[in-house]
Amino acid sequence: MKRRDFIKYGAVGLGAVSLCAPNVFAAGHNRRRVVVVGGGYGGATAARYIKLIDSSVEVILIEKNDQFISCPISNWVLVGMKRMSDISFGYQGLAARGIQVIKDEIIGIDAKAGYVQGRKGKVEYDRLIVSPGIDFRYDLIEGFDDAARKMFPHAYKAGPQTVQLQQELQALQPGGTVLMTVPDNAYRCPPGPYERASLIADYLQKNKKGSKLVILDPHQKIASKGKLFKAAWDAYYTDIIDYRTEEIIASVDAKKKTISTYEEEFKADVINFIPDQKAGKLAFDLGLIPEKKLWAPVKPLTLESTLVPGVHVIGDATDSLSSGPMPKSGFVANSMGKVAAAAVVAELSGKKAPLPSFANTCYSMVSGTEAIFITGVYKYDLAAGKNIKIKEASITSPGRSAYYGKCADDWATSIWSDMLS
Ligand SMILES: Cc1cc2nc3c(=O)[nH]c(=O)nc-3n(C[C@H](O)[C@H](O)[C@H](O)COP(=O)(O)OP(=O)(O)OC[C@H]3O[C@@H](n4cnc5c(N)ncnc54)[C@H](O)[C@@H]3O)c2cc1C
Structure with a gap:
């Protein structure tokens, strides 16, 4: 042709x-x-x-x-x-x-x-x-069939599953339970699950009195911006977030709507399962x-x-x-x-x-208004023959603030323009 x-x-x-x-x-x-x-x-x-x-x-x-x-x-x-x-x-x-x-x-x-x-x-x-x-490593989890994929949205590729999870949160009754999982390394956006947890906790606090959020994390501690997330959770959500570490999901059951580690079975009204990932x-x-x-x-x-x-x-x-x-x-x-x-x-x-250089700034909301951030700058090191992090140029925010929340919004607007305009 x-x-x-x-x-x-x-x-x-x-x-x-x-x-x-x-x-x-x-x-x-x-x-x-x-x-x-x-x-x-x-x-x-x-x-x-x-x-x-x-x-x-x-x-x-x-x-x-x-x-x-x-x-x-x-x-x-x-x-x-x-x-x-x-x-x-x-x-x-x-x-x-x-x-x-x-x-x-x-x-x-x-x-x-x-x-x-x-x-x-x-x-x-x-x-x-x-x-x-990325794609998801569903094969690691027993019982992750088509029914489970529908029942437990990841919402970790923005699209229909984002809408599904949003609707499930909206339909939750006060006093209900939301459960979410954190994927093991390496996965896209290391702080992403913790930002999600913060925003869901904030949402439950404002809209669904008496509700709880259980987080099952395979890591030993919060995998990114840990001190900043923890400080916000301790300040705002101690009665909402139940954060559990070293929890590895072994199986799910779509019929029973349960999710299990090797030790325990969990039930919840809303389950957001973010699987481990691969290219x-x-x-x-x-x-x-x-x-x-x-x-x-x-x-x-x-x-x-x-x-x-x-x-x-x-x-x-x-x-x-x-x-x-x-x-x-x-x-x-x-x-x-x-x-x-x-x-x-x-x-x-x-x-x-x-010679290449790379930059990263990642904002994460910790409430409906406040954010924290982390930055990283990387360059090609001729002697080492590889890309390395420039330590002096890589920091986390000194705390959380509504100003950083506004920066997060502006960051998105400007990167979308840098990609698509
Ligand atoms: C909840 C969440 C929050 C996040 N927050 C941030 C943040 O604040 N800051 C930040 O920097 N990053 C954030 N990220 C991470 C960011 O989304 C990813 O790192 C980024 O999308 C990676 O870009 P990519 O080009 O590799 O993949 P993608 O952006 O996913 O693009 C891949 C594209 O390839 C297309 N495609 C795939 N296969 C084919 C095929 N066979 N044929 C044709 N097209 C194909 C797909 O449809 C898609 O459009 C977040 C991620 C999540 C899930």
Whole structure:
């Protein structure tokens, strides 16, 4: 199929701006096409920054969903502080920059021939960037069948499950019990479950008198910003939060609506089960994960896969043993998108990739108004040959405040603009 035929078939899906997938979408003669798969924090940023660095590079973004729904701020939606529409965005901004946005699910690759295979067709590339996010390790839990998936929402990929959990919280009777689990390392957004716990506790206190929140955590203590979360919980929620450590979930039973560790069975009115995690399925399908491993190893300078040449992996799916000691966060995925964009444009122009640096700031609400934060800055260390943390530039907030709460909101608005405008 020629490109002009493709355009003819194109204009449906993803709103008026985007295109459906062709049967074959062949690269042009100048051999400067980058295909980005996954339009989340990493992928959308990479696509946008390639165009910003060199507008002559052809950029195609392939995303399986109609729109981007942000995980950051989705905890706010659970308790009615924001609506789904506040965290959902189209890809019009990227399309207006000349990026071609295709709705398809990629299921395979021919790296020698240089194309990815989608459900609707194949798309050729000169360089490929993938940012597939995470998937869940349901196989670790006995009884986690389809019924259990419906019964125990994770709400850890923002979307329909966010709405489900929000509705379940709304329907809870005063005096009821909510139970949530924390995943074991490595997982996306280390403070995310604790922010959720804080906001749910705040919500129960204000709206569901006498209700309790049980938290089952496999860690020995709160895994991120521990002192700050604990100080807020001690100040506000001692009569609501029942926080239990070193609790490993062994099985669930959807019929009985129970969840069990090796020692104890728990029942609750609302159960938010956040499973352990691994790289998104796409990373496995494209051969980017070594056997018996869960995350994609990359070269620290360019984030190019160590397994499949010409393919760069960014975001949560990367293996931090090779990418560097950054947490799995939207901010880091955004940084990685910029690093991969710069590396790919340099490589296509026969130049050396610039030395990378990465940043992270993660705000977490501890009540309906107050937040805490953690920052991290990372750079490539030439002598060590790897990305390292710059200790002096990495801090946690001195306490909690409503001002930081306002900063959290502003942070989200500005990173969405940095990815999608
Ligand atoms: C509750 C919660 C709160 C959070 N809060 C924060 C925060 O405050 N700050 C922060 O920095 N981070 C936060 N995070 C973490 C952040 O959401 C992730 O780190 C970030 O989304 C990672 O970006 P990514 O590009 O790797 O994956 P994603 O953003 O998940 O993007 C992956 C994209 O790839 C697409 N995709 C997957 N497979 C395919 C395929 N086969 N074909 C086509 N498309 C595909 C998906 O549809 C998705 O759009 C939070 C996460 C959660 C769950």
